[in-house]
Amino acid sequence: MTPAAHISAAIEVIADISARRRPATDALKDWGLSHRFAGSKDRAAIASLVYDTLRRKASSAWLMGNEEPRSLVLGMLKLQKNLDVAAIDDHFSGARFAPEPLSAEERENLAKDxxxxxxxxxxxxxxxxxxxSLVRIFGDEVEAEMQALTHRAPLDLRVNTxxxxxxxxxxxxxxxALEPTSHSPVGLRAIPAENRRGPAVQSEPEYIKGEIEIQDEGSQLAALLSAVHAGEQVVxxxxxxxxxxxxLAAQMNNGGQIYASDSDQRRLAPIHARLERAGVRNVQVRTPRGGADAVTDLDGKIDCVLVDAPCTGTGTWRRNPDAKWRLRPGSLSVRVNDQAVVLDRAAQLVKPEGRIVYITCSVLPEENDESVAAFLExxxxFKSVPAGEVxxxxLLSxxxxxxRKTEHGLQMSPLKTGTxxxxxxxxERRAKK
Known part of the structure; x- marks a missing residue:
C-alpha cells in the first residue's frame, strides 16, 4: 500500500470509531479483517496514523473548523507530522486509493498559523x-504537560535482577538499539520508529527466560518508591x-513474603505463569472466591500494602489516546469512590508503623492528592510521608x-520524568502510644 492509501484507510477507521463510538483497537481489528491484503507493515502504518489523529483530535478540529474524519486526519498531518500544504497535497491526489484532492477551504485552513x-x-x-483540574496540578505548564501526552510512548523494559x-x-x-532508562536503575528503553510497531520483545530469548518484563519506567519508579526490602510482609x-x-519480588531478592490479590480474580489469571517465568519464589497468590476477601487473615500484620488503584488512566493517554475522548465526569466519580474503598481496605491490613503505597496512573488531583486527603480525614x-523522605x-534522592511534588505525594509525567x-x-500508620 502507498502512503496515500494508508491515509485513506486511516480516514475510514476514524469514521468507524466516530460512528460506532468504540475503541480504536476494535475498529482497527475489523478493518484488518476486511482488508486481508494489507500486510503487517501496512496495518502498523495505518494504526499509527489513527492514533496520532486521536492524539490531536481537538486541535485538528479547531484548525479545520469541523470534526469530520477527513478533517481530523488533515489537521493531524499538519500538527503532528509537521507536513506543509504542498506535502499534504501530494497525498490527496484523488488517484487510485488516494483521498480526494484538497478543497480551497481545506487549503486555507491548513495554511493557518x-x-x-x-x-x-x-x-x-x-x-x-x-x-x-489540570490547572490545579500543572499551573502555567498545562499546555506543555498535555502536549507531552500527545506524543507516542516509548517501549520500556524492566530487567529482572x-x-x-x-x-x-x-x-x-x-x-x-535499546538505551538505559534515565531514572530507573533497572530499565531499558526502545524509542518507537515512525509509523512502525515497537520491537517484538516477547519473541526474544531474554523475555522467554524471564530476564526482562515490559513495564513503563514510571511504573518501575512507583515500585521502587515503595522501598520494600527482604524480610518484609507485603500485600x-x-x-x-x-x-x-x-x-517488588526482585527488589526483595525473593526474601520476605508478598501476597498478591485482586478483587477481580480474572485479572489475576496471567500472574501464575509470569511468576514462574521470572523465577519468583516469595509470592503467594490469594485468589478471591465468590466475592470473598482473600486476605482477611492478614489484617494488622502487614509492613507495606501496595495499592495500584483503579483510576481513569489519564496518565497513559500517550498509549491510549482514544480513552481521553471517552472520559466522562461520571466515570471519574466512580473511580474516586473505588479508590476510597480500596484505601480503607488497605488500612485494615497495615500494622503500626507500616505503610500504604498508593499509586495511580492519573494526573487528575481528584484521584491523587484529593483521594489521599479524604482518606487521611x-x-x-495515618499520615502522608513527605516527598523528600519517600x-x-x-535511595532515589x-x-x-x-x-513534581504535591501536598501528599509525587507526580510523574511525560514532560517532567519522560514516563x-x-x-x-x-x-504511614502512626506508632501506638
Whole structure:
C-alpha cells in the first residue's frame, strides 16, 4: 500500500470509531479483517496514523473548523507530522486509493498559523471539562504537560535482577538499539520508529527466560518508591496481571513474603505463569472466591500494602489516546469512590508503623492528592510521608528535581520524568502510644 492509501484507510477507521463510538483497537481489528491484503507493515502504518489523529483530535478540529474524519486526519498531518500544504497535497491526489484532492477551504485552513489563539483545552488536546483540574496540578505548564501526552510512548523494559543485570541484557539485545532508562536503575528503553510497531520483545530469548518484563519506567519508579526490602510482609492489593508484584519480588531478592490479590480474580489469571517465568519464589497468590476477601487473615500484620488503584488512566493517554475522548465526569466519580474503598481496605491490613503505597496512573488531583486527603480525614491514624523522605528511603534522592511534588505525594509525567503520568503517595500508620 502507498502512503496515500494508508491515509485513506486511516480516514475510514476514524469514521468507524466516530460512528460506532468504540475503541480504536476494535475498529482497527475489523478493518484488518476486511482488508486481508494489507500486510503487517501496512496495518502498523495505518494504526499509527489513527492514533496520532486521536492524539490531536481537538486541535485538528479547531484548525479545520469541523470534526469530520477527513478533517481530523488533515489537521493531524499538519500538527503532528509537521507536513506543509504542498506535502499534504501530494497525498490527496484523488488517484487510485488516494483521498480526494484538497478543497480551497481545506487549503486555507491548513495554511493557518498553527494553533495561534486556540483555547487551552484545544492547544493541549484534552477534554475541556477537566481543564480546572489540570490547572490545579500543572499551573502555567498545562499546555506543555498535555502536549507531552500527545506524543507516542516509548517501549520500556524492566530487567529482572533475580536473573540478570542491565548491562548484560542490553548487550544481548544490542540489535534492538535499546538505551538505559534515565531514572530507573533497572530499565531499558526502545524509542518507537515512525509509523512502525515497537520491537517484538516477547519473541526474544531474554523475555522467554524471564530476564526482562515490559513495564513503563514510571511504573518501575512507583515500585521502587515503595522501598520494600527482604524480610518484609507485603500485600499487593490490586495486583492484576502482576507487573508490580514481579518488580517488588526482585527488589526483595525473593526474601520476605508478598501476597498478591485482586478483587477481580480474572485479572489475576496471567500472574501464575509470569511468576514462574521470572523465577519468583516469595509470592503467594490469594485468589478471591465468590466475592470473598482473600486476605482477611492478614489484617494488622502487614509492613507495606501496595495499592495500584483503579483510576481513569489519564496518565497513559500517550498509549491510549482514544480513552481521553471517552472520559466522562461520571466515570471519574466512580473511580474516586473505588479508590476510597480500596484505601480503607488497605488500612485494615497495615500494622503500626507500616505503610500504604498508593499509586495511580492519573494526573487528575481528584484521584491523587484529593483521594489521599479524604482518606487521611477518615483515618487520622495515618499520615502522608513527605516527598523528600519517600525518595530518600527508596535511595532515589538524586531524582528529586525531576518529580513534581504535591501536598501528599509525587507526580510523574511525560514532560517532567519522560514516563507515563504516575502518582505515588506513601501513607504511614502512626506508632501506638
Amino acid at each position: 498553527g494553533l495561534k489563539g486556540a483555547p487551552l483545552h484545544v492547544a493541549g488536546d484534552f477534554p475541556e471539562w477537566i481543564e480546572a 533475580l536473573k540478570a543485570n542491565r548491562d548484560d541484557v542490553n548487550a544481548a539485545l544490542a540489535h534492538l 499487593d492489593l490490586c495486583a492484576g496481571g502482576g507487573g508490580k508484584t514481579l518488580a 477518615r483515618s487520622p491514624e 525518595l530518600e528511603r527508596a 538524586r531524582l528529586e528535581p525531576v518529580f 507515563d503520568g504516575f502518582y505515588v503517595s506513601v501513607l
